[in-house]
Each structure stands twice: as C-alpha cells, then as structure tokens.
Amino acid sequence: MSVSRDDFGIAFRSALLKRGGAQKFSVLSLIFLALLIFFLDVYGTKFTKPVRGLINDIVYRVTFLVSAPTRFVPEVSKDLSSFFNVREENKRLKIEIEKLKSLELNVEFLTDENKNLQKILETEYFNKNLSNIILAKVLVDKNSPFLKSIIINKGTSSGVLKGMPVTKNNYLVGRVVETNYLSSRVLLLNDLNSRIPVTLAQGAQAILSGSGLSNPVLEYLPEDYNLIEDVNVFASGKDGIFNSGTPIGITNENGGVDLFVDPNQLSFVTVNLNLTKKGDF
Amino acid sequence: MARGSIIKKFYNAGPLILLYYLCISEVDTNLEKIFEIFTLNFQIILIYFWVLKRPEILANGHIFIAGLVNDVVMGFPLGISSLSYLIIIFVGTYVRNKSVNTTIASDWFTFFMAMLFSNLLFFSLLNNFSDLSFSFSKIGYNMFFTFFMFPIFWLLFNLYQITFIGNRDA
Numbered sequence: 001m002s003v004s005r006d007d008f009g010i011a012f013r014s015a016l017l018k019r020g021g022a023q024k025f026s027v028l029s030l031i032f033l034a035l036l037i038f039f040l041d042v043y044g045t046k047f048t049k050p051v052r053g054l055i056n057d058i059v060y061r062v063t064f065l066v067s068a069p070t071r072f073v074p075e076v077s078k079d080l081s082s083f084f085n086v087r088e089e090n091k092r093l094k095i096e097i098e099k100l101k102s103l104e105l106n107v108e109f110l111t112d113e114n115k116n117l118q119k120i121l122e123t124e125y126f127n128k129n130l131s132n133i134i135l136a137k138v139l140v141d142k143n144s145p146f147l148k149s150i151i152i153n154k155g156t157s158s159g160v161l162k163g164m165p166v167t168k169n170n171y172l173v174g175r176v177v178e179t180n181y182l183s184s185r186v187l188l189l190n191d192l193n194s195r196i197p198v199t200l201a202q203g204a205q206a207i208l209s210g211s212g213l214s215n216p217v218l219e220y221l222p223e224d225y226n227l228i229e230d231v232n233v234f235a236s237g238k239d240g241i242f243n244s245g246t247p248i249g250i251t252n253e254n255g256g257v258d259l260f261v262d263p264n265q266l267s268f269v270t271v272n273l274n275l276t277k278k279g280d281f
Numbered sequence: 282m283a284r285g286s287i288i289k290k291f292y293n294a295g296p297l298i299l300l301y302y303l304c305i306s307e308v309d310t311n312l313e314k315i316f317e318i319f320t321l322n323f324q325i326i327l328i329y330f331w332v333l334k335r336p337e338i339l340a341n342g343h344i345f346i347a348g349l350v351n352d353v354v355m356g357f358p359l360g361i362s363s364l365s366y367l368i369i370i371f372v373g374t375y376v377r378n379k380s381v382n383t384t385i386a387s388d389w390f391t392f393f394m395a396m397l398f399s400n401l402l403f404f405s406l407l408n409n410f411s412d413l414s415f416s417f418s419k420i421g422y423n424m425f426f427t428f429f430m431f432p433i434f435w436l437l438f439n440l441y442q443i444t445f446i447g448n449r450d451a
Contacts, residue, residue, distance in 0.1 A: 011378035015371050022337040027371050030345045034367060037349070038360030042410045052359065059305065059353040067307035142307050144355050145320035145423055146415045178356065185356055192414050212416045 053180040060151050060183045064139040132273040134158055136166075138266050139183060148191035148210065149174075150266055155182045158271075165235075165242045165272045171260040172196070172235055172246045173269055184271075188263045189248065190216050197239050198248060201232040208233065208248065208257060214264075215256035216249075229253050243272070292445035296331045296338055296438075300324060304351040304362075320423045324351070324362075325369050325399060326431055329392050330438045332373035333383065335446065341370060358411050365403040369395050385435055392431050400424060 016028040040048050082089070136152035154160050156179050164176045166186045174194065178185035187194055194210035198218070204225055206218045221227060231251040237244025249257040302308065303324055324347070331339045348363030355362070372395035380387065404420060407413055 007379070011375055014378050015374035018374065022340045024340065025342050025345070027341060027367055027374065030341055031364065031367050031371075034345065034348070034360040034363040036360075038358055038364065038406065038410070041359040055359075056353055059350060063305050063307065063354055066302065066305050070306065070308055140307055140354060142354055145419050147356050147413065149356055192416055193412070212419055 056178075056180045057155070057182045060139050060180075063142075063151075064153075067140070133270050134160075134273060136160075136184075136269055136271055138269065141264070141266060143264065146192075146212075148188040148194075148212070148263060149177070150186050150188065150263075150269075152184050152186055152269060152271070153182065154271060155180045155184050157181050159273050160184050160271055161273075163241055165246070166269050167246065167272065168261045168266060168269045170246065172242060172248045173261050173263070173266065175241065176271065186269070189259060190214055190263050196242065196248070197236045199234050199236040199244075200251075201234075205236060205238075211256070215252065215254075215258060217256050218251070227251060227255055233257050243274075289446075293338055295441065295445070296327060297340075297343055300327055300339065300344070300347050301350070303327075304347045305354060318419075318422045319426055320419065321430055322396075322423060322427045323434075325366070325396060326392075326427065326434045327438075328366055328369045329373050329395055330388075330435060332370050333377055333388060333391075334438075334442060336374065336377065338446070341367070344370060357407065357413075361403060361406055364406070365399045368399040368402055372398060385432055388435060389428075389431055393428055396424060396427060 017026045019026050041052060044052070134154055136154040136158075138150050139153050140151035152160075152166070160176055160179055162176055162179055166173045166175060172189065174186045174188040174191075176184045177187040189196065189208065189210060190213065191210040192212040194208075194216065196208040198206050198208045200206065200218075204222050206221045208216050209219045210216045218227065218233070229251055233248045233251065235242035235244060235246040235248060237246075247260055249259040252258045328339060328344055344366045345363045348361075348366045349359060351357075351362040352359050372391065376383075376391045376395075400420065404415070407415070
C-alpha cells in the first residue's frame with residue numbers, strides 16, 4: 001500500500017514540478033503566474049487597464065492579419081459565383097428596379113409623414129446627428145459558443161465609449177462593452193449577456209434578451225399578451241442608450257426575433273457617438 | 282542533411298503552430314452555423330494528445346502564452362484559458378508518469394477526467410469572478426462533442442506522429 005501511495009506522490013509531484021528538456025517552466029510555476037495575471041486583470045488596477053488595452057490592440061491587429069487568408073478564400077469563391085450568375089442577376093435586378101420605382105413615391109410620402117409625426121411627438125429623428133456616427137471595420141469575428149461579440153477597429157482615440165450603440169444600415173447590432181485605444185469589443189444582440197428594452201409595433205414594451213443562439217427572445221411582455229408572427233421590434237430608448245425607434249428585427253413563429261442584420265455577416269458597422277457626457281455609462 | 286533537419290523541425294513544430302493559429306485567428310471549431318449545438322474545444326484535445334505522446338513538442342510556456350492570446354481574442358479575463366490548459370497538461374503528465382503503455386480507450390477515459398477538471402476550473406472562475414453569464418446546456422454540448430470527437434482526432438494526430446515525427450512510444 002505504501003508503495004502505491006509513494007508512486008502516486010512521485011507522479012503527482014513530477015507532473016507539477018518537472019522541468020528540463022523542452023520544458024523551461026514547471027506547471028506549478030505557470031499556474032501561479034496565470035492566477036496572478038487573472039486576479040490582476042479581474043480586480044484591475046490603474047496599471048493593468050492600459051496594459052490590457054495595449055495587449056488587446058496588438059493581438060486584435062495580429063488576429064486580423066493572420067485571419068486574412070481565411071477571409072480571402074470565401075470572398076474569391078463568392079466573387080467567382082457572382083461572376084457566373086451575372087446575367088441572371090441582371091434580369092432579376094431589372095425586375096426589382098421596376099418594383100422599387102413603384103414603391104419610391106409611396107416611401108417619400110411615408111417619410112414625410114413620419115418626420116412630421118416625430119416633430120409632433122418631440123422625439124429625435126435617429127439620423128439627425130450624422131456627424132456623430134463613425135464607420136468601423138470588423139477586425140475579428142470569432143464565433144465563440146459562450147460569447148457573441150465582434151472586435152471593431154475604432155477605440156477611445158475615435159471617441160468610442162463603453163455602452164455606445166452599434167448599428168448597420170440603421171439596424172441595431174449591439175453595444176460597445178470594452179474599449180481600447182484603437183479597438184473595441186461589441187456585444188451582439190444574440191449574446192446571452194445582452195438585454196435591450198424594446199417596443200413592439202403594436203405598442204407593447206418588452207426586453208429583448210440574447211439567448212446565445214442566433215435569435216434573441218422577448219421577455220417581460222405584458223400579461224396576457226399574445227405574441228404573433230411578423231411584428232416589428234424597435235429599440236424603445238428607455239435606457240437612454242439606444243435611440244428610440246431603431247429597428248431591430250421581426251418576431252418569428254417560435255416567439256423569438258429574427259434580427260434584420262445577420263450577426264455572423266458583419267464587415268462594417270457604425271458606432272453612434274451621441275452621448276451627452278462621458279459619465280453616462 | 283541540414284535541409285532534412287529543417288523539415289523535421291517544421292513537422293515537430295506543426296502542433297504548436299496549429300495551437301497558436303487556432304488561438305489567434307478567426308478560425309474556430311464552433312460549427313453552430315451548420316448544426317446549432319455543435320461546439321468543440323479543439324485546443325484541449327490538441328494539448329492533451331501531444332502532452333501525453335510527445336511532451337517535448339508542446340512546451341508549457343508556449344501553451345501558457347497561447348492561453349493568454351485565446352483570452353484576449355475571446356474576451357475572457359486574462360489567464361483563465363492558460364489555467365485551463367495547464368490543468369490539461371498536469372493531468373496529461375500525471376497519466377504519462379503513471380502509465381507504461383496507453384491505448385486509445387485509456388487515453389479517451391483519462392481525457393474525460395482532464396477535460397472535466399479543466400472545464401470545472403474554467404467555468405467556476407468565470408462564474409465567480411466575471412460578469413459573463415453562460416448557458417449550462419452549451420457547456421454540456423461543448424463537453425460532450427469535445428469528448429465524443431477525441432478518438433477521431435487521436436487517430437489523426439497519431440497518423441501525423443507516425444508519418445512525420447516518428448513513433449517513440451515504448
């Protein structure tokens with residue numbers, strides 16, 4: 001028995017402390033170092049925050065460069081397929097243009113009406129301050145099973161602050177959750193940690209919660225509210241972060257929300273810099 | 282002779298290059314777009330296999346740095362992936378010290394223990410020391426598919442080892 005215990009002890013100690021050959025560091029020393037880095041990062045001090053920001057900026061840039069071949073191959077295949085389909089696409093586009101022409105007048109009328117109604121309601125038109133919107137390129141879009149986020153190439157140097165809303169074609173995509181000097185992390189709407197106050201087209205208020213899957217779900221709907229399909233969902237703006245009326249998605253048959261922007265297909269996004277003061281978030 | 286040595290060094294560095302590439306690039310083993318519940322922690326399979334078979338190929342320091350890089354890219358607190366990988370190294374080295382000859386079945390079983398300890402530490406630290414919330418069903422699926430896929434990668438890595446590096450097992 002004692003031999004067996006000795007065996008266990010020797011193997012255990014060896015696994016923790018063994019060095020030599022290719023192993024310059026023992027597992028135990030690296031565990032202590034990892035724990036030190038972890039706690040320094042979690043209970044961030046004045047020193048660790050800028051260091052983390054600097055590391056983030058460097059690693060994100062390297063990730064962008066290293067991932068270039070993986071982005072290049074799908075783009076080439078997409079270009080090739082669109083080249084071969086150009087004739088059919090042309091035909092389809094002509095039909096679409098005819099349709100759009102007929103809709104144009106209608107849209108003009110509705111836009112004017114919408115602006116007038118917004119003036120009456122004294123709400124801000126969400127495109128009012130276009131100068132405060134910056135375009136950002138998506139640097140990294142790593143699909144993690146636990147965190148749905150993207151990295152953009154604009155940071156505090158461009159005025160991006162934590163909490164700012166991020167949109168694409170005026171559709172809400174998410175919000176900034178981490179800022180570095182040259183880059184930021186954007187939490188997408190389908191992430192499990194995302195909660196957004198929304199208004200449904202019929203006027204009901206709810207919270208749009210990320211489910212970790214592709215479609216977020218609506219929570220805290222009014223009692224006895226019957227959720228039906230194809231209802232538009234907008235940001236309510238009650239949190240003071242998102243502009244009221246920013247379109248988000250449309251309800252589906254499963255009680256979830258189909259987002260207007262596919263979170264897996266983002267290359268450029270816009271960050272809304274409209275903040276009254278820095279301490280808002 | 283020198284050229285052969287360079288090629289051999291390159292083959293030996295293959296697993297390390299793959300580990301760094303998986304940690305730093307956008308390439309992931311998360312195939313949720315194809316099959317919604319399919320997620321896989323490929324890094325821990327890679328580390329466990331090579332620590333068990335040829336520990337000199339993946340140095341502890343490199344695995345530690347790869348873990349830090351992974352944390353930055355994924356947005357986790359720094360050091361958490363390193364800790365998780367170091368647990369894998371620890372279990373792998375312990376199993377290697379205790380066993381004379383291993384089979385795919387014994388490696389599969391011990392991998393389960395390594396993955397369990399590693400994920401237990403990872404998610405308990407994440408749960409207690411960060412604001413991130415995560416779905417336990419996703420963790421379950423991730424662990425299941427990682428465990429389930431281990432023998433397939435074991436065979437592939439073994440083939441790589443025999444073909445390019447040379448088998449050194451007793």
